[in-house]
Structure formats: structure tokens, C-alpha cells
Amino acid sequence: MTLDQKIPEVTFIKNIGSTPQEEVSTLQVYYKKSIANNCVGETCLTRTMPEVTNPDKVLLGWNTEADGTGEAFTKDTIVEGDMKVYAQWGEKPADPVIPANPTVPSKPEGKVEVIGGEDRTGTASLVSGKFFDKADNVVIARRDLFPDALTASVLAKALDAPILLTHTDHLDAETAKEIKRLGAKNAYIMGLNGAISKSVEEEISKKVAKVERIGGENRYETASLIGKKVVDLVGKKGKAVIATGENYADALSISSFAAKEGYPILLVKQNMVTPESEKALKELAINKVYVVGGDKAVSDQVVKALPELIQRIGGKDRYETSALIADTLFKDSTRAFLATGQDFADALVVGPVAASQNAPVLLTKADKLPEPIAKTIEKANYAKLYVLGLEKAVNKSVWEKLK
Known part of the structure; x- marks a missing residue:
């Protein structure tokens, strides 16, 4: 311009x-x-x-x-x-009530643990720091837009790698520091140069031995290419998870399950199986699928055009869908991860970690725990609940009630 x-x-x-x-x-x-x-x-x-x-x-x-x-x-x-x-x-958080005779506060039970940095990049690095002592591989995703990174959780789990975030035009200092701490040898960049620039790739290449970029002309091709890489790494063929590519919530809610099972996530439009995904279904010999989301996310006509349906999990909104995934696919889980459903980054970076712990990724509003999620947490009675992000992501008033 x-x-x-x-x-x-x-x-x-x-x-x-x-x-x-x-x-x-x-x-x-x-x-x-x-x-x-x-x-x-x-x-x-x-x-x-x-x-x-x-x-x-x-x-x-x-x-x-x-x-x-x-x-x-x-x-x-x-x-x-x-x-x-x-x-x-x-x-606004309520003003603290100071008792007339203050006592030594009791030790927290530790059921709820908050992992949050000053921004999404910081939170990603903290997640990596908590759950990865070392890692040969890292997955690098753009921090501000979801399309290219949407299905990266499955790849990260297959690589036993954390997901780290960066700006499009420069490598974030916290991400650079975390790559060094992990001792990473290989970096996998999600998306083409428009998502993460060539200059950022060059910065990363100075810190690792090998950089591989996985990116297509659009989100559907990128998801397909990630899916092929996952199948190559995991060796499983025949099953896939289908989610809408027009929003991020459903794909992130199902990411832990897909990553745990080693199933690629392929993206569709509400009323169309895109050519890129149709091609991937054939090339990966997919004959059975899970579909996540209701009819407004993936229409019935699209489901009919897909291979044999194993199960469709969809609620009236992203929060009910998230709860249903936990209720049906993580019945025996003893822990869960809670992240905002009003943005993508925190749920994205925790997906592979949740998969390794057989835990669901639950979505919440910033200032209110949606009723379906509250019911799921109450019913499951998780021994451990990790909350992703600080006040702007998930208010203290939300997670304090979960202790």
C-alpha cells in the first residue's frame, strides 16, 4: 500500500x-x-x-x-x-474483607492451579516450562490469528513438543528464550510467510538445527498438510476428526482427544467439504470419522458426504460442545484444563499437554463459567484443574469458585 x-x-x-x-x-x-x-x-x-x-x-x-x-x-x-x-x-473483583483478627492463611489445597503469563506468548512459554523439562521439537504458531495453527495440537503431541507463539514479523523474546531452555533441535512453523514471516524463520533457524514449515494456501490445505504429517509420524490410518474451519472453538475442544488418539483433524465449511479436505480424506484412506459441532458448525449434508460416522458431538454452542466432549470422551479423567472460549491461543497451546494427561480442554467465558461446563466439572469432580491465563482470560471470580 x-x-x-x-x-x-x-x-x-x-x-x-x-x-x-x-x-x-x-x-x-x-x-x-x-x-x-x-x-x-x-x-x-x-x-x-x-x-x-x-x-x-x-x-x-x-x-x-x-x-x-x-x-x-x-x-x-x-x-x-x-x-x-x-x-x-x-x-470487577470485590474488595478484600480484612478480618478484625487476621490469622495465618491456610495452605491452598492445590486443586486449582493457574498458569498465566502477562500475555498469550508468556502463557505459552509457562505451559511449556511447566510440562516440558526438555524437548527436541517445538511447534511455532502465529499468536494473533487461529487458521494456520488450528490443528497444530495433534502434530505437537505426535512430536512430543510444546506449542510456542510468535508475532508475524518478529520472534518474541520469551519464545526465543524458551526454545533455548528446551534445547530444541527442530522447529515446525505453522503457515506460510503471511502467517510467520521469512525473517522470523531465519531467526528461529539460528537457534535450532532444522526448521520445517507446514503451510498451505488456506486453512483447509494447512490442516490437511498437518494431518498428513501426523499420519506419517503416528502411523495410524483410517480415522479422522472433522471440525469447522470457520471458527476455532470446536477444533480446540476436540484437540486433546484427537491428539491422544493420533487422529488428524480435518476442517470443513458448514455446508461444504472443501476440495483440500476431500483430497486429504482420500489420500489418508480415511473411512471413519468423528464430527464435532452441531448443524450450525457442520451441516447434516456435509456429514452425509463424509466417510462413515463414528460419533457426532455437538451442543447448542461452543461451551455445551466442549462439555459434551469431556462427558463422552474423557469419562475417567481425573484432571482438566480450563481456557477461555473467547479467544484461541490458550486452548491451543495446552492441547498437546492435555492429551498427554488424558484430560479434556474445557472452554469458559472470561467472567462467567457457562452452565454446561460448571455441570461437567461438578460431575467429574476433577482432582486437578488447570486454569489458563490471567484475569483478562479467565477472571479470578470464575476459578475461585472451583477450589
Whole structure:
């Protein structure tokens, strides 16, 4: 883009109070740039996110949908056209009550453990640090968009590797540090240069002996290529998991099961088996499938066009689907991982870890535990529940009730 062309605009919507459609501000962001990297040559536009407050709520972040079911928008999100984003609000934590005669606090039971960094990259590195002493392999995914990384959990489990996150145009310092700590020899990059740039690949290649990039022209081809790699590594043929590629939640909820079993995850559109996935089904000799998601995610006509159906697991929304997966495929699990269902990154990076522990990935809203998830946790009575992310991902008011 040249400087005389129209610059995309991001409009920030208040999304609360008596005037929820009120605009907080509108920022210009250069095409295929982010607010954090909003420069063309030496010319830079605004590089800070707008501030908005409410006396009764706390700002959790921004989303492309008012109800929080779209994609998260951060300072690192790549902008490709005019768009609106909506503030997402949570409950303010209550002021602590100080007893008249303070006592020494009791030792936590340890049932609930929070793993959260200052941002998603930090959380990914902390997950890696907790569950991997060393690793020959690492899987590297883009931190701000889900399509290329959506099915990476199965690959990471097959490689016995953590998933680490990075910006498109530079390697994050925490990720670089974690690669070194792990002593990794091989790095697998998810997506083509548009997802993770060639310069980032070059940075990674200085830290490991071998870099392999797995990426197609779209998310469906990338998922198919990852699926082929998984089958090569695991050696299982015949079964696959089918999920929508038009959103991230269902694929991430099923990722632990698919990774545990070594089944590739192939993506479809709601009303179509894409050519890339159709080709993969034939090449991998898939004759039986699990389908995740209801009719709004994967239509009945698509299910009929697929190989023999083993089981379809789908609820009325992403949270009920997540709960049903845990209820039906992880009946004997003694632990679980809880991550926000309003963004993809935390659930993505914990998928291979959950698979290794025979644990489900449960999705929650930031400020409220959805009823189906609450019922699943109560019924399962997990001995250990890991919560992914700090306050903006999962509020303390949510997980404190689970202790």
C-alpha cells in the first residue's frame, strides 16, 4: 500500500451502558499492519490502543463481535480492511474483607492451579516450562490469528513438543528464550510467510538445527498438510476428526482427544467439504470419522458426504460442545484444563499437554463459567484443574469458585 491509498480504519465500540453502540475512537491502521507495528517506512500512525473505562466493570479486551464470539482484537492483530471491534467487560473483583483478627492463611489445597503469563506468548512459554523439562521439537504458531495453527495440537503431541507463539514479523523474546531452555533441535512453523514471516524463520533457524514449515494456501490445505504429517509420524490410518474451519472453538475442544488418539483433524465449511479436505480424506484412506459441532458448525449434508460416522458431538454452542466432549470422551479423567472460549491461543497451546494427561480442554467465558461446563466439572469432580491465563482470560471470580 502507498501512502496516498485509503488507510483501513478500526472503530472501537463501547458495548456497555445505555449507549452500547457509542464509538470510543477510530484508529487508522496501515493495510496488513497492526497497531503495535503501524508504520510504513519512517511514517507511523497511532501505536496505542484506546482507553475506555466503566465504574462497575473491568475491560477484558476487544472482539470483532459484540457478544464476544468473534475474534479477539489486540494491538498485534493484523488489519486488512475497515472493521468494528467491541469492548468486552467483566465483573470487577470485590474488595478484600480484612478480618478484625487476621490469622495465618491456610495452605491452598492445590486443586486449582493457574498458569498465566502477562500475555498469550508468556502463557505459552509457562505451559511449556511447566510440562516440558526438555524437548527436541517445538511447534511455532502465529499468536494473533487461529487458521494456520488450528490443528497444530495433534502434530505437537505426535512430536512430543510444546506449542510456542510468535508475532508475524518478529520472534518474541520469551519464545526465543524458551526454545533455548528446551534445547530444541527442530522447529515446525505453522503457515506460510503471511502467517510467520521469512525473517522470523531465519531467526528461529539460528537457534535450532532444522526448521520445517507446514503451510498451505488456506486453512483447509494447512490442516490437511498437518494431518498428513501426523499420519506419517503416528502411523495410524483410517480415522479422522472433522471440525469447522470457520471458527476455532470446536477444533480446540476436540484437540486433546484427537491428539491422544493420533487422529488428524480435518476442517470443513458448514455446508461444504472443501476440495483440500476431500483430497486429504482420500489420500489418508480415511473411512471413519468423528464430527464435532452441531448443524450450525457442520451441516447434516456435509456429514452425509463424509466417510462413515463414528460419533457426532455437538451442543447448542461452543461451551455445551466442549462439555459434551469431556462427558463422552474423557469419562475417567481425573484432571482438566480450563481456557477461555473467547479467544484461541490458550486452548491451543495446552492441547498437546492435555492429551498427554488424558484430560479434556474445557472452554469458559472470561467472567462467567457457562452452565454446561460448571455441570461437567461438578460431575467429574476433577482432582486437578488447570486454569489458563490471567484475569483478562479467565477472571479470578470464575476459578475461585472451583477450589
